Amino acid sequence: MSAPAIELRQVRKSFGQTEIIRGVDLVIPRGERHAIIGPNGAGKTTLFNLISGRFPITSGTIAVNGRSTAGLAPQEINRLGLSRSFQITSIFPRMTVFENLRCGLLWSQGYRYSFWHLLGRQKTLNRAAEALLERLKLGDRRNLPAGLLSYAEQRALEIGITIAGGADIILLDEPTAGMSHSETESAVALIRSVSEGKTLLMVEHDMSVVFGLADRITVLVYGEVIASDAPAAIRGNAAVQEAYLGTVAA
Amino acid sequence: MSAFRRHWIWLLALAVLLAFPFLFYDWTKGRHSGFVLTLMSEIGVMAIFALSYNMLMGQAGLLSFGHAVLFGLGAYCAAHVVNLVKAGTIWLPTELVPLAGGLGGMFFGYVLGWLVTKQRATAFAMITMGLGELVSAAALMFMGFFGGEGGISIDRVMDTSLLGVAYTSPWQVYCLVLAWAFIAAALMQLQTQTPLGRIANATRDNFERAQFVGYDPRMVRLLQFTLSGFFAGVGGGLYVLIYEIVTFDTVSAAKSANALLAVYIGGAGGFFGPILGTIVVVLLQSGVSLLSNAWLLYVGVLFIVMVMYAPGGLIGLIFMHAPIWRIGRLRELTVPYLKALPAALLILAGFVMLVELASFTTIGAAQGKKLAIAGAVIDTGSPLPWLVAAGALGLGILWMRFAARGFRARWDALIEDARRQGVMS
Numbered sequence: 001m002s003a004p005a006i007e008l009r010q011v012r013k014s015f016g017q018t019e020i021i022r023g024v025d026l027v028i029p030r031g032e033r034h035a036i037i038g039p040n041g042a043g044k045t046t047l048f049n050l051i052s053g054r055f056p057i058t059s060g061t062i063a064v065n066g067r068s069t070a071g072l073a074p075q076e077i078n079r080l081g082l083s084r085s086f087q088i089t090s091i092f093p094r095m096t097v098f099e100n101l102r103c104g105l106l107w108s109q110g111y112r113y114s115f116w117h118l119l120g121r122q123k124t125l126n127r128a129a130e131a132l133l134e135r136l137k138l139g140d141r142r143n144l145p146a147g148l149l150s151y152a153e154q155r156a157l158e159i160g161i162t163i164a165g166g167a168d169i170i171l172l173d174e175p176t177a178g179m180s181h182s183e184t185e186s187a188v189a190l191i192r193s194v195s196e197g198k199t200l201l202m203v204e205h206d207m208s209v210v211f212g213l214a215d216r217i218t219v220l221v222y223g224e225v226i227a228s229d230a231p232a233a234i235r236g237n238a239a240v241q242e243a244y245l246g247t248v249a250a
Numbered sequence: 251m252s253a254f255r256r257h258w259i260w261l262l263a264l265a266v267l268l269a270f271p272f273l274f275y276d277w278t279k280g281r282h283s284g285f286v287l288t289l290m291s292e293i294g295v296m297a298i299f300a301l302s303y304n305m306l307m308g309q310a311g312l313l314s315f316g317h318a319v320l321f322g323l324g325a326y327c328a329a330h331v332v333n334l335v336k337a338g339t340i341w342l343p344t345e346l347v348p349l350a351g352g353l354g355g356m357f358f359g360y361v362l363g364w365l366v367t368k369q370r371a372t373a374f375a376m377i378t379m380g381l382g383e384l385v386s387a388a389a390l391m392f393m394g395f396f397g398g399e400g401g402i403s404i405d406r407v408m409d410t411s412l413l414g415v416a417y418t419s420p421w422q423v424y425c426l427v428l429a430w431a432f433i434a435a436a437l438m439q440l441q442t443q444t445p446l447g448r449i450a451n452a453t454r455d456n457f458e459r460a461q462f463v464g465y466d467p468r469m470v471r472l473l474q475f476t477l478s479g480f481f482a483g484v485g486g487g488l489y490v491l492i493y494e495i496v497t498f499d500t501v502s503a504a505k506s507a508n509a510l511l512a513v514y515i516g517g518a519g520g521f522f523g524p525i526l527g528t529i530v531v532v533l534l535q536s537g538v539s540l541l542s543n544a545w546l547l548y549v550g551v552l553f554i555v556m557v558m559y560a561p562g563g564l565i566g567l568i569f570m571h572a573p574i575w576r577i578g579r580l581r582e583l584t585v586p587y588l589k590a591l592p593a594a595l596l597i598l599a600g601f602v603m604l605v606e607l608a609s610f611t612t613i614g615a616a617q618g619k620k621l622a623i624a625g626a627v628i629d630t631g632s633p634l635p636w637l638v639a640a641g642a643l644g645l646g647i648l649w650m651r652f653a654a655r656g657f658r659a660r661w662d663a664l665i666e667d668a669r670r671q672g673v674m675s
Contacts, residue, residue: 052462074461084462092455095448103452107464111445113473119443165463 003066005030005169005199006051006082011060013043013050013223020046022223023060028216030168033200035210038220039243044203045087047220048173051201052084053077064169079107083167087174087203089154091161093147097138100146100157102129104164129164136160136190152183156190163194170195172202176209188212211235219243260432267428271421287420288492293532294427295488296512298434300524302481303509305438308518309447310474311454313375316382317482317509319362320355322501323385324483326395327354328490329402336408343412348430348487355483356476363475367468370457374471382503389498401497404490417491427488434484439521441477450474508535511549515556517563526564543617544609551601573668582664586657593649600643607635 006028013021020043028034036044049055051062053074062069064080072080092100102125109125111117119125133139136156141149146157155175163170175191176184188209191200204210210217211231218228221243227234234240254261271290274283299321306312328351334340342350366377389396396402406417415422441447449470452460457467490496499505508531516527531549539545560567574580610621611630621628628635 054458073466074458075464075466078462078464086459090456090459090462092452092459094455095451099448099451103448103460104463106445106449113446113449113465113469115441115444115446115473115477117444118440119445119448161459161463 003063004028005032005065006201007061007063007066008051009061011047011050011062012058013046013055014058019058020223021050021057024220024223024225026218026225026228028199028201030199031197033195033213033215034202035214035217036201036203036220037205037207037210037217041222042220043223044220045173048084048171048201048203052082052171078165078167081167082169082171083162083165084171085158085162085173085175087177089151089158091146091154091158094145096143097146097149097157098129098133098142101132101136101160101164102126104161105129105132108165108167132160132164135193137186152179152187155179155187159187159190159194167198169199169201172200172204174203174205176204176206184209260436264428264432268425271424282419282421284420287424289532289536291420291424291427291488291492292536293529294424294431295485295492296508296532297525297528298431298485298488299482300509300512300516300528301435301438301521302478302485304513304518304521304524305441305450305474305478305481307510307513308523309442309454310450310471312370312471312475314366314506315375315379315503315510316385316506317378317478318503318505319382319385319501320359320479320482321486321489321505321509322389322496322498323358323486324351324355324479325486325490325496325500326402327351327357327483328487329404329496330395332404332406332408332490333402335410336405341410343410344406344408344415344417344491345412345426347406347491348484351487351490352480352484355486356480359476359479359482360472363472363479367471367475370467370471379503382501382506385501386498386503389501396498399497401495403495406491406494423492426491430484430488434481435525438481442521446470446473446477511553513563515552515563517560517565517567519562520565520569523563523565530564542606542609543613544605547605547609574664577664577668577671579664579667583660586653586660590650590653590657593646593653596642596646597650598646600639600641600646603635603639604643607639 004027006026008024008026011021011024012019024047036047038044046055050057051064051069053069053072053076057070064077064082067080069077069080092103095103102119105125105128109122109128111122111125133142136159138149138153138157138160141153146154149157159172159175162172172191176187179187184206191202192213200213202213214231216229217231217234219226219234219237219240226243227237227240229237267290271282271286274286275281276283299317302320303314303317306314306317328347331340331342331350332347335342362381366374366381369377390398406423409416411417415426417423417426449460449465452463453465453467453470460467460470486496486500489500512527512531513524514527515530516525517523530552534545534549534552538548542548556563562569571580571583574583606621607628607630610619614621614630621630
């Protein structure tokens with residue numbers, strides 16, 4: 001239990017000649033709700049992609065639940081207990097909403113690549129998928145192909161797929177981007193409830209969401225961490241004001 | 251009882267398929283029509299093959315150009331097993347020969363799949379194409395396994411039947427094909443409802459998302475490819491029993507194309523689509539090819555028309571009617587359909603006539619054949635038949651445009667009504 005949920009040590013990432021992440025150190029203890037903010041192009045999504053194994057890092061180390069993720073494929077990092085969502089909605093568009101959630105559950109329920117279990121008969125699995133469906137308030141969309149859902153519903157479904165496997169570390173990449181005010185409110189309520197007792201790391205542009213949810217905030221500017229502190233301290237941080245918040249926070 | 255209610259359609263299909271050859275039964279001689287039985291056995295085998303292809307294409311989104319490799323290698327394995335049984339080296343009931351083919355197909359599915367499933371999408375398609383050529387070439391090089399150009403011949407009468415059947419007649423073979431086709435189709439249908447089957451859909455839709463819920467897409471592709479190889483091999487094993495010979499044609503690109511045609515024409519979306527497609531393709535191939543030199547052209551035109559105007563295939567066209575059927579107003583489409591029918595027949599007649607005229611002026615003339623309709627020989631050199639054919643086609647197209655307008659109006663109204671009643675989703 002002593003190891004932090006996520007630990008980054010001097011992480012660097014270059015694409016060709018351009019260094020996007022320039023030596024990031026970040027420790028996220030278990031159970032913390034942590035937000036990463038920063039101007040466009042700061043490398044927030046890239047950092048997510050490094051932690052979740054979508055891209056390999058150029059140098060440094062990343063550990064998830066105390067285990068180094070060097071050389072691990074995304075699915076192997078997922079099996080360490082880390083799950084993520086994407087900035088651009090990433091669901092299974094031709095499958096029904098229910099099937100989407102059930103696919104999110106399969107691995108964690110130990111089905112692996114089984115071709116001898118009939119899914120219709122797996123009572124525990126199906127009950128879990130139904131419960132998740134209700135929790136996301138998508139019950140009346142159960143049998144609709146996911147690609148036909150509204151944007152906000154697709155975002156909610158993606159959060160559902162992300163948490164379905166029971167991962168204890170959840171990475172959400174701009175979960176409320178493009179949502180209306182009321183949609184954002186219900187998304188925040190959903191995120192708050194699903195991250196209960198878990199480690200949450202999210203990239204977010206909406207400051208009301210960030211300051212409403214996060215226990216701690218990290219500010220990333222040009223691939224470097226310029227501050228990592230509690231919300232109140234971040235608000236008062238002069239460097240942050242100058243680099244980023246100055247234009248937003250009054 | 252509830253099981254019966256859910257599966258009655260399978261029983262009905264089985265009964266119809268068993269009864270159908272009797273329509274062509276020669277009661278005076280007390281004999282089945284060998285042509286019809288072979289044709290239907292071919293449909294059975296190709297339906298298994300097309301369904302196994304759809305495990306890749308429809309379920310996993312993998313476009314393979316070399317699926318016949320698994321079918322053919324399964325067939326070769328089955329042929330060697332039959333010869334070993336015949337020689338007394340091993341013992342295996344005739345009924346289980348397709349299983350030997352299936353295990354062969356599964357083995358090669360795993361070995362070759364290990365190679366090809368490293369990639370997806372276009373790269374996968376290209377590698378399967380190369381693999382098809384590779385195995386075709388190997389078939390002529392490795393005499394021991396493939397038997398060169400002559401292939402491997404067998405004698406299916408092995409006297410090892412569990413049921414005491416000799417398999418001397420096409421009818422007995424047909425029954426065996428039917429039994430295996432039903433077993434294979436049922437298993438493949440069940441496979442779509444397993445975790446692997448569903449995750450194959452997931453990797454098709456969004457392979458990266460599948461990774462982030464814990465699955466290795468490569469592993470999903472490999473297992474799906476291996477299982478698909480099993481069923482293709484079952485088809486290959488039955489093929490050997492029907493024809494008693496297997497040559498390198500069975501691994502050829504043309505054979506692979508057959509599966510692709512059947513799946514596209516029938517529709518990859520619904521489970522039964524490939525079966526419909528197989529029936530159409532085999533009838534064109536084995537039936538129309540006896541009547542016309544240009545049968546391949548018809549297959550090609552049908553394929554293009556389906557891909558362009560009905561990407562969901564025949565099954566997609568049928569399912570389009572589902573909402574209207576559900577509100578109980580399908581009957582209202584009868585008149586619009588009947589109105590479009592003469593136009594469709596005119597287009598068809600005009601088109602076929604043009605194609606046949608062309609084919610008889612070129613290939614037909616070289617073969618010394620004459621085009622005759624109802625006994626009257628038609629001079630393909632004179633302009634009149636060409637004008638009549640072109641006229642029929644032109645008139646048909648104009649008529650169809652007119653009829654289509656009325657049809658569309660009726661259709662849209664019914665669909666709108668179905669939407670209002672909330673049966674669309």
